[in-house]
Amino acid sequence: MAMSFEWPWQYRFPPFFTLQPNVDTRQKQLAAWCSLVLSFCRLHKRSSMTVMEAQESPLFNNVKLQRKLPVESIQVVLEELRKKGNLEWLDKNKSSFLIMWRRPEEWGKLIYQWVSRSGQNNSVFTLYELTNGEDTEDEEFHGLDEATLLRALQALQQEHKAEIITVSDGRGVKFF
């Protein structure tokens, strides 16, 4: 599963799996964790996960090294991701989360750039078209999961660059 995924050097460093008490050290450690989580999820095309899954996943559990990040520490990492805008809790109990290796605003920007480039302002798209249409095959956002897309469009909506509308078989978006 972890085919061409290259683990960072920290993954083989035992202290990586202990939350560091030194504040400065911790900062570096958490930054490394965030980056690892995002790249891992990106490669494995995981847009959402439950905490239980995360605990047992090779992401937080290095079997070879015999170290795993304790769940309290995992929570700290996830909270860090949330603060950065890469994570959203999907339930009140914080048992499952949406993980976005790019922040919604970033996705929104990319989409809008494509829209502008292809001169399709003032057009309407279904969500499916955007992520699975032929036209977007070369785009990064091709294959993006709906939850993330929706948030990306919501971000654009905030900027008055788009509007989410209802179309015949679901939702769509109009770009301005």
Place this chain on the structure above:
Amino acid sequence: MDRFVWTSGLLEINETLVIQQRGIKFDAGTLLLSTHRLIWRDQKNHECCMAIPLSQIVFIEEQAAGIGKSAKIVVHLHPAPSNKEPGPFQSSKNSYIKLSFKEHGQIEFYRRLSEEMTQRRWENMPVSQSLQANRGPQPGRIRAVGIVGIERKLEEKRKETDKNISEAFEDLSKLMVKAKEMVELSKSIANKIKDKQGDITEDETIRFKSYLLSMGIANPVTRETYGSGTQYHMQLAKQLAGILQAPLEERGGIMSLTEVYCLVNRARGMELLSPEDLVNACKMLEELKLPLRLRVFDSGVMVIELQSHKEEETVASALETVSEKGSLTSEEFAKLVGMSVLLAKERLLLAEKMGHLCRDDSVEGLRFYPNLFMTQS
């Protein structure tokens, strides 16, 4: 010679030596006649006193004075009885004595003596033997009877026991006297050293103080001497600074407070310090500008370190050691460096605090690694 004549039934009670020797003129003495005995006492040495029971006298005769000779009375005596008590001589070949009256009075004395001989009053009034106790050089046995006797025996026994005990403890009291002397001596030397601080090298002073320390006489500052409170703690702090200088240097400039407590109290022997007193005294070390200080680590561990000791500097070498070995636990580090595990842990924790090390906390234990988070990528 002056002579007294007692004639009326006086029992002679004073101690006497019974005359055995005969035929010798006694010098300057006093002759006394009692109803029972003829007593001669040396004028010069009143302790010297001899007597003859009148019953020993066979007969007496006068010898008139001549030119250059004083009047005499010759007293002829029976042979000494076997049960006679000790006298100046055990035996003599003469059986008479001559009493020479240099200062007259011989006529009167002769008359009285004859009278007594005639009357033989000693036969009617026996003198109690027990009262003739010898006071002389020989210690006589006190022969006692009845309750008085028992009481006396008990008293004797008590005195004997007392004496034995005293003898047994003689060594101890001698030792105590010696110890007191030693303490005085050490104190005076310590004071001299204090005064001559400039002349005697610090090294010698330290050495001497360590001897004192090992003997347990380091001028212990006691609560009584200085009372409790700040004053006491100040004095104590000063004393501690003196005591701990050398041990600290031996141990690389740092010691845990428990080690200090043990060391100091072991040296004091008596007048032990309570932990509170020790801590309070140590708290004053810095403000008194003494060469040691109390330091409390984040973990709560308290140590005493020399002012010159910079724990932060030791951290750099700790990092080196850990890097060499890849990673170390507190125990491994302590063993490598030769410190107590407690202090080793504190040093590693300090290194972590300063960002040189990071930790790996797992079921395998707590290990410290060089902080690659900061140094790498």
